[in-house]
Amino acid sequence: MAMDDLLADYAARRERALGMGGPEKLARRRAEGNLNARERLDRLLDPGSFHELGLFARGIRPEVADRTPADGKIAGFGRIDGRPVAVVSNDFTVLGASSSAINGKKMRHVKETASRQGMPVIFLGESSGARMPDRMGAAGRAMLGQDPFEYRRLRETPWVSLLLGACYGSSTWYTVLSDFVAMRKGALMSVASNRVTSAAINQPVDPEALGGWKLHAEVTGLVDVVVDTDDQALDAARRFLSYLPSHHGEAPPRAPVPEGSDAAARGVAELVPQQRTKVYDMRRVVAAISDLGSVLELKPRFGRSAVTALARLGGRPVGFIGNNPMFKGGAIDVDACRKITSFLVLCDSFHIPVVFLVDQPGFLIGQEGENRWAPGRIMNWLNALSQVTVPKVSLVLRKSYGQAYLNMGGGRNSDVVACWPTADLGFMDPAVGVSVLHGVRREDDPERFAALVEELRRDTEAWGLAALYEAHAVIDPRDTRDFLCRTLDIHALRPTAGLGERRLANWPTSF
Structure with missing residues (x-):
């Protein structure tokens, strides 16, 4: 065949592959307001940076070969803000982006390359699950488990998963293995679809109850951010990666400090009522002391008595862990x-x-917590904390009671422990302690109750902890941002160029 004929054949094959599931299916998606798999990549990646591999891959079974352009998963490499990334975008217009022998090879190649070359991996999820009849019978079993490391996470590079439609099978597996998950409202994630699940258990199953955004954002905690549109999910992925290094062998990227950050932080004391029974929103404290506009809260709808957020201090990415009195008084539940x-x-x-921002009355105790393995969760946390090798700073704003004092970075669980003058450090709230220790209730003997409360309050102020050098500093709340920035500069892991030992890198992705 002459070169001109070869090139014409190449162009025709390329055009068919780029056509995905065909104009009718693409038009239907457009009418529904959904981006297709290639449009999502165009929105996610820097313009012109996508380098595709596997465009001419097709399903392994002859009867579907002509109906499986790129075999339903578009894979390759690109850039986000100039930094290389690996991507897999599921094309639901091609057999529901079902998982097959060939597109499985594509995903494996992309993941291995990303791990070896130090690139984050982004999965744009929307999949009907395993392709049938490929996965049926002995031959189908032989397709599974060919990669012994398929589900191993050593976190060599960050993984991001976006749930942008119905996600079953591999889309679910890679989501729960990822470091960051954004879910669009209306998307679904479960082991199998509600139709399959309903047939298996012989009863009706509501898809939203089985795997909707409220379930995963509020009950399972498997979703970090909930969004309304594909564009917002793609923006969330880009923003999350801006805090992280491309791979485990480099430190997180620094960013310019917005003007006005220091001035805004001076008002943080006004956000925290001195009276410890009054509630406030710890998220406002995090925002006040961070670089302006730099806070990305993770799992805001789950475990709401705690705040976890990525932010920046002086341009440096940090992770904030705070108790939030707005919910359950800041008591720490499972x-x-x-x-x-x-x-x-x-x-x-x-x-x-x-950075720990501490204002907690202890763990939320009760039958429900015990039934949900509360002691194990508490010790998991302490076990993990004892292995963390990045700099840790614990700042007590108001109360820090009981065992949770250690979980929130107290004692030798942080490199530096500091307090505001409002800090209250005891085993439990004095009013509760009087009832527990002395069996005296306020309504029975108000005078004696008040005297016993004052007795239990002795030596619980920040000054007592500072006198023993258990608190390394007591600071003016208005100086909080400056203190944290200076402290992190001191503990910057200079001998290792900002790298910790990563002892938690193979910790389970969900537990």
Whole structure:
């Protein structure tokens, strides 16, 4: 065949592959307000940076070969803000982006290359699950488990998953293995679809109850950010990656400090009522002391008595862990334990310093917590914290009671422990302690109750902790931002160029 004929054949094959599932399916998506798999990549990546591999891949079964352009998963490499990334975008117009032998090879190649060359991986999820009948019978079993490291996470590079439609099978697996998950309202994620699940258990199943955004944002905690549109999900992925290094062998990127950040932080004391029974929103404190506009909260709808957020201090990415009195008075429940532990894993794996903002009355105790393995969750957290090797700073704003004092970075669990003058450090709230220790209630004997409360309050102020050098500093609240910036400069891991030991890098992705 002459070269001109070869090139004409090449152009025709390329055009068919780029046509995805065909004009009718693409038009239907457009009418529904959904981006297609290639449009999503155009919005995600720097213009002109996408380098595709596997365009001419097709399904392995002859009867579907002509109906599987790129075999339903568009894969390759590109750039975000000039930094290389690896991407897999599921094309739902091609057999529902179902997982097959060939597109599985594409995904494996992209992941291996990203790990070896130090690039984040981004999965744009929308998949009907395993392709049938490929996965049926002995031959289907032989397709599975050919890569012994397919589901191993050592967090060599960050993984991001975006849930942008119905996500079953591999889209679910890679989501729960990822470091960051954004979910569009209306998308779904579960082991199998509601139709399959309904047939399996012989009863009706509501798809939203099975795997909708409220379930995963508020109950399972598997989703970090909920958005309304594809564009917002893609923006969330870009923003998350801006805090992280491209790979485990480099420190997180610094950013310019917005003007006015220092001045805005001077008003932080006004956000925290001195009276410890009054509530306030710890998220406002995080925003006030961080570089202006730099806060990205993770899992805001899950474990709400705790705040976990990426932000910047003096241009440096940091991870904030705070108690939030707006919810359950800041008492730490099982969901908050899981949320904080997973955040510690993220920060330790990618060299992000941790700042604790402490205002907690202890763990939320009760039958429900015990039924949900509260002691194990508490110890998981402490186990993880003891292995964190990035800089850790704990700042007590108001109260820090009981065992949770240690979980929130007290004692030798932080490099530096500091207090505001309003700090209250005891085993439990004095009013509760009087009832527990002395069996005296306010309504029974108000005078004696008040005297016993004052007795329990002795030696619980910040000055007592500072006198023992258990608190390394007591600071003016207005100086909080400056103190944290200076402290992190001191503990900047200079001998290792900002790199921690990553002892949590192989910690389970969900537990």
